[in-house]
Amino acid sequence: MSTRIEGAYEGAVRAFQSPMLALLHKRHAPLIVTLLASVFTSARPSVAVAEVHTEVGDALDQLRAAGNDNLPVGSARELCKQWVDAGWLIRQADDADVEVYRLSAHAVGALDIASRAGGPRSRVSQSRVRTLLQAVDHLASEADPDAERRRERLREAIRRLEWELERLELNDVVEPADDEVLREEAENVLALVRELPADFARVAESIRDLQRQVVAALRQDERPTGEVLREYLHRAEHVLDATAEGRAFAGALRLVGDPDRLDRLQEQLDIVLHQPFAEKLPAVQRIELASLSQQLERGIDTVLTAQRTASRVIAAQVRHHDPLRDREVDDLLRDAIVELAAWMPTTRRNEPVEGLRRLPRAQVGRLRTTLDDLAPQSRPARLAASPALEDEPATLDLARRWGGPSYSELRAHIEAFAAEAGGELDLAAAFEAAPEDLRRPADLVGLFEIADRFGLTDGDEIVEVVAIRPDGTRRRLAFSAASARLTDPDSPDPADGAS
The missing domain is CATH 1.10.10 (Arc Repressor Mutant, subunit A)
Incomplete structure (x- = not known):
């Protein structure tokens, strides 16, 4: 006991x-x-x-x-x-x-x-008792292996239907059912319908649980991927047979798969809702009856959506599965949880948390410069002498000719050139008009620097100029057409202040 x-x-x-x-x-x-x-x-x-x-x-x-x-x-x-x-x-x-x-x-x-x-208290109505008796009769018929008794039940059903058909053919009158009985029948139908959403939701959640289990098994990487997927496919195939909710969903799926049966269901609901007794039903019950087929379709769509989502998530996990990366993520999350568990007891409610403004700098240390050659590095080879400079001694004048821009000479040249053009300075024309010792590539760069102080304006056209190096070689340089207006001749030179 x-x-x-x-x-x-x-x-x-x-x-x-x-x-x-x-x-x-x-x-x-x-x-x-x-x-x-x-x-x-x-x-x-x-x-x-x-x-x-x-x-x-x-x-x-x-x-x-x-x-x-x-x-x-x-x-x-x-x-x-x-x-x-x-x-x-x-x-x-x-x-x-x-x-x-x-x-x-x-x-x-x-x-x-x-x-x-x-809501209203459930009653032991004629409709509920008939539903119970029909369920028991169907159960007994399916469970009884005796063929003779089954034939006898079928003959009895045929005789009953034939008698009803003969009666209708004789007087062509259908005895109207009592409104109270019809209302009880409608309430019984609605009671059965209200069970479906929870059943569908349980089937969808069982599929989501299966999805989480499969993804967890793939992330743990303890079994081969093929074995995990075979188990998933087997369980997904039998998920509808494993529970009563799954079997109910399988039956509803067969119903939706038959368009004629769905159309017939909707026609029957329309017949019911156009009867006088239906006008006395509460508005909520009439809406539930009218949307019965839609509820079936939505419930089935919920389960099918869960199946599609599970397949998509598992396929993505298999396609992008990286055991090393997954372990690193799991370790990071585990460390974060440990730190939170240590931090929470020392804090108060609504206490502000200082966010991480920048990532810490990695302490890399000294990187190896050689990986597989243990021999000491040799000195680099000496630079080859330029043929143009072999016969000319290294002097300050040589360094200046091969060095940077001649700012003072360039400034005087462009001021004189702009004065003749009314203050307008075309950089390409000014460079081409300069003497050869001011047409080096370095002087073109200096020309841009000086003109930029007066407000350089770029054009859409591409222009070309010929630069002359100190050794006499020529180079063709292309750039966007640029111009400036020299309005402040006293602007400081770029070379001013250079050390």
């Missing part, structure tokens, strides 16, 4: 530790249920993260303005983060790479329980 009680108690403890019952057991459970039910509907199973934060924030402001003080502290963003951590919301990216929130299977189940408890 004690063992049975202990086992039942442990099972109850595990049940109340699940996110679904934990949600209903929270202090602010009515508020959480209300907010989740208002944001996520059957027509909007996934909502963008920013929209959820805005809608939850607006709802909290309205409740506070109405005088409700018993509300949780924190912003809408903080509340949504808490709900994600508790397993009631799922944050993910949709096919358009937009971050969205979805209700988890636990949250869907909790909302269904709250809706049933707050």
Whole structure:
């Protein structure tokens, strides 16, 4: 006796530790249920993260303005983060790479329980009993291996249908059903439909769990990639047969795969909604009945989206898998967690954190200059003498002729040239008009330096000039046409102040 009680108690403890019952057991459970039910509907199973934060924030402001003080502290963003951590919301990216929130299977189940408890009390109706009897009859028919008894049941069904057909052919009158009975039938259908979203969500979450397990196995790199993928394909193939929710999804998938059956379902719903008894149903129930086929399609799309996402994530992991890099990332994250665990106890709430303004400089030390040759490095070979300078002694005048620009001479030349042109200085024309000792390549650079002090203007045309080196060799140089206007002849020379 004690063992049975202990086992039942442990099972109850595990049940109340699940996110679904934990949600209903929270202090602010009515508020959480209300907010989740208002944001996520059957027509909007996934909502963008920013929209959820805005809608939850607006709802909290309205409740506070109405005088409700018993509300949780924190912003809408903080509340949504808490709900994600508790397993009631799922944050993910949709096919358009937009971050969205979805209700988890636990949250869907909790909302269904709250809706049933707050709605009309369930009754033992004729419709529920008929559904039960039909289910038992179908179960007995499928489980009974006796062929004779099965034939007898089929003959009985045929006789019943033939009798109904003969009656209709005789008087052509359909006995109208009582409105109360039809309403009970509609409530029974809706009760069955409300079970589907949670079932679909559980199947999608089982696929996401499988995705996380496969990615973790690939990152750990403890087994060959082919073995991990074979296991994934096997489990993905049988995920729909492993649970009751998976089998329900497989049946719904077969339904959606038959367009005629879907069309027939929609026609039947239209017939029901156009009957007089349907006008007496609450507006919420009429909407649920009208959107039944859409709910099936959305639920199936949720599971198929989870399958596509899992395949895409696993394929990307296999394609870009780098065991060394993954281990380095894991080590860095582990070190960060250790540092945070040591830092958190020494801090206060809302204490500012000084951010890292720049990365630390790496202490490289001395790099090796040779890798495989242990012999000492030899001196570089002597530079070959220039043929043009072999017969001329090294003098100061030679160094000046082969050195930098002659700023003073260039300044005097361009001032005289610009004066003849009314102050306008065309650099290409001025360089071509200079004497040969001022047409060295270095002097062209000096010419640009001087002209730049007067506001150099570039043109669209490409011009060419011929530069003459001290040894008489010529070089053709091309540059964008440039000009300047010499308006301040007393501007300091570039050479002024040079040491």
